[in-house]
Amino acid sequence: MAGDTAAALYLLAFGGLYTALRYSATFSPHVVSTSLGLTCAYTLCACATTAAYRLSPWHPLADMPGPRAWHLSSLWFSYVSYKGRRHLILDALHAQYGPFLRVGPDTISVNSPGAQHIYSGAAHMPKSESYRAPGHKRQVAMFFKQPSERLHTERKRVWSGLFTKDGVSQLLPVLEKRTYDLLQCMERRQAESPDGSIDLTECFYHWSYDFMGDMVFGGANKLELMKNGDPQNLIMGGKMAIVIVDSIGQTPWLMDLIWHLPVGGAVHRMLLLGAQMVHTRLQVKEQAPYRDLMSYLTADGKIHVDDLELDAVIAILGGSDNTSITMALAVFFLTTEPRYYEQLRAEVAAAFPDPNAPLEHDTLQQLPLLEGVVMEALRLGSPYFLPRVVPAPGAHIDGRFIPPGTVVALAAYSQQTDPANFYPDPLSFRPERWLPHGLGPETRANKAAIASFSFGPHACIAKALAYQEMRYVLARLVLTMDISPVVAFDARAFREGILNMRTTVLEEHLMVRVHRRPGVRIEGFLH
Numbered sequence: 001m002a003g004d005t006a007a008a009l010y011l012l013a014f015g016g017l018y019t020a021l022r023y024s025a026t027f028s029p030h031v032v033s034t035s036l037g038l039t040c041a042y043t044l045c046a047c048a049t050t051a052a053y054r055l056s057p058w059h060p061l062a063d064m065p066g067p068r069a070w071h072l073s074s075l076w077f078s079y080v081s082y083k084g085r086r087h088l089i090l091d092a093l094h095a096q097y098g099p100f101l102r103v104g105p106d107t108i109s110v111n112s113p114g115a116q117h118i119y120s121g122a123a124h125m126p127k128s129e130s131y132r133a134p135g136h137k138r139q140v141a142m143f144f145k146q147p148s149e150r151l152h153t154e155r156k157r158v159w160s161g162l163f164t165k166d167g168v169s170q171l172l173p174v175l176e177k178r179t180y181d182l183l184q185c186m187e188r189r190q191a192e193s194p195d196g197s198i199d200l201t202e203c204f205y206h207w208s209y210d211f212m213g214d215m216v217f218g219g220a221n222k223l224e225l226m227k228n229g230d231p232q233n234l235i236m237g238g239k240m241a242i243v244i245v246d247s248i249g250q251t252p253w254l255m256d257l258i259w260h261l262p263v264g265g266a267v268h269r270m271l272l273l274g275a276q277m278v279h280t281r282l283q284v285k286e287q288a289p290y291r292d293l294m295s296y297l298t299a300d301g302k303i304h305v306d307d308l309e310l311d312a313v314i315a316i317l318g319g320s321d322n323t324s325i326t327m328a329l330a331v332f333f334l335t336t337e338p339r340y341y342e343q344l345r346a347e348v349a350a351a352f353p354d355p356n357a358p359l360e361h362d363t364l365q366q367l368p369l370l371e372g373v374v375m376e377a378l379r380l381g382s383p384y385f386l387p388r389v390v391p392a393p394g395a396h397i398d399g400r401f402i403p404p405g406t407v408v409a410l411a412a413y414s415q416q417t418d419p420a421n422f423y424p425d426p427l428s429f430r431p432e433r434w435l436p437h438g439l440g441p442e443t444r445a446n447k448a449a450i451a452s453f454s455f456g457p458h459a460c461i462a463k464a465l466a467y468q469e470m471r472y473v474l475a476r477l478v479l480t481m482d483i484s485p486v487v488a489f490d491a492r493a494f495r496e497g498i499l500n501m502r503t504t505v506l507e508e509h510l511m512v513r514v515h516r517r518p519g520v521r522i523e524g525f526l527h
């Protein structure tokens with residue numbers, strides 16, 4: 001039962017009790033306090049019985065180790081998720097308790113390569129309730145959680161038209177234009193800034209929103225964040241919506257309640273924005289010279305407009321958030337260890353001696369250090385916790401039986417920093433670990449352990465495009481710009497302030513100075 005329905009029934013029961021006492025033959029003047037007392041007593045009994053059962057040896061997860069307090073209620077895990085250091089806390093707890101860790105009454109985290117099976121098609125594990133659309137929304141999808149595997153496959157097939165080789169190749173001129181817009185935006189903001197510095201992450205956020213606006217709506221919504229800034233607070237509003245779903249969503253009944261409170265406003269606003277954008281796009285007569293996502297979704301007229309709105313939100317958020325933050329982290333690591341910036345430039349410049357030349361993707365993906373930079377930024381920057389539900393009659397992970405109904409997720413960060421997979425210096429940004437000679441004869445760089453795009457039928461639909469975007473922008477940046485952190489920049493504080501709640505939130509700004517390289521043209525330069 002949804003949390004808000006349960007709360008309504010609770011109030012109804014209280015009202016019923018009050019009415020019964022009020023009009024009973026043995027009427028007492030303390031009818032309100034008696035009703036309240038009885039309701040509280042009932043609540044306490046219900047909580048105590050539930051808590052006792054969750055801690056008891058009869059609970060199906062009784063033999064799973066983990067902090068006892070976390071077994072009592074999923075509220076702990078919601079709180080830990082909300083604070084943004086869940087991946088670090090889980091990592092420490094896995095080190096203490098082993099690969100299987102009970103993190104809630106019905107939830108476990110698994111730190112083992114075998115846990116990738118959770119996401120495979122063969123496991124048939126649906127996304128957990130944390131992905132469910134709150135507020136009894138009619139739509140069939142929230143963060144791509146469809147009610148059945150068949151509906152999910154059907155919807156993904158419609159989307160996939162855009163992500164074929166042909167679909168993506170149409171977007172490349174747009175990517176190139178938006179990247180030149182980014183370079184101009186960086187220079188303009190720097191010239192306008194009183195201390196001559198810019199927040200590079202913000203520039204990347206704005207770039208990715210503008211590019212997604214083109215990709216999803218053919219530019220019909222004219223967001224133009226790089227030009228106009230973000231007066232509607234789209235970026236932080238979108239992030240807040242993800243944070244709420246990823247943290248409070250771990251306690252689904254609470255999510256249903258939050259939906260009706262002001263704190264759920266970020267999710268409401270995001271859905272409203274999706275609705276407005278779809279509406280604008282559907283009104284536009286003149287289409288873009290390439291196929292946008294909406295053209296695929298509306299092609300056969302079968303997808304309900306409510307679902308179009310939700311898909312638009314998924315595309316804008318999913319498509320802009322991860323890419324921009326991965327690039328920001330890559331530049332953070334490259335500029336705090338400038339030898340990497342120089343080495344990367346040397347590699348890219350050897351392949352493209354003219355900094356304004358078109359950057360063919362086939363060449364970009366052959367550049368080993370560029371690949372290493374992207375892989376390291378993904379490895380350290382995507383500590384996701386993606387919960388799935390074990391179907392009946394249960395499942396085996398690494399030979400251990402997991403009862404049906406258990407919510408289970410891979411401890412991605414622990415795998416991505418495990419010395420068994422990445423050695424030496426698993427916690428450091430070392431792009432050369434991906435090169436043929438790596439970091440010496442002992443090097444381990446286990447690509448299969450990178451869970452950044454997840455696995456199986458729900459894996460990221462845009463993985464190839466995302467790689468293409470990141471390679472393209474990073475290559476163009478190093479070819480055209482010198483970038484250095486401002487003198488006061490504290491790299492340690494920046495790294496410690498990287499929070500993750502499925503979206504990455506930075507406590508510190510990535511403040512840099514940029515200088516255009518000699519011979520580079522930016523204004524009006526397009527192929």
Ligand code: HEM
Pocket residue numbers: 143144145156314315316318319320322323326382384386451452453454457458459460461462463465466
């Ligand atoms: C560095 C960039 C990106 C990363 C690291 C990334 C990561 C992921 C991950 C981990 C998932 C699985 C989520 C889950 O199961 O809860 C996912 C799914 C998804 N991503 Fe991405 N993503 C990126 C870029 C993009 C872009 C550019 C788009 C474009 C719209 C996109 C669209 C989607 C969609 C639609 C899904 C749902 C797929 C499904 O459930 O079948 N992503 N992504």
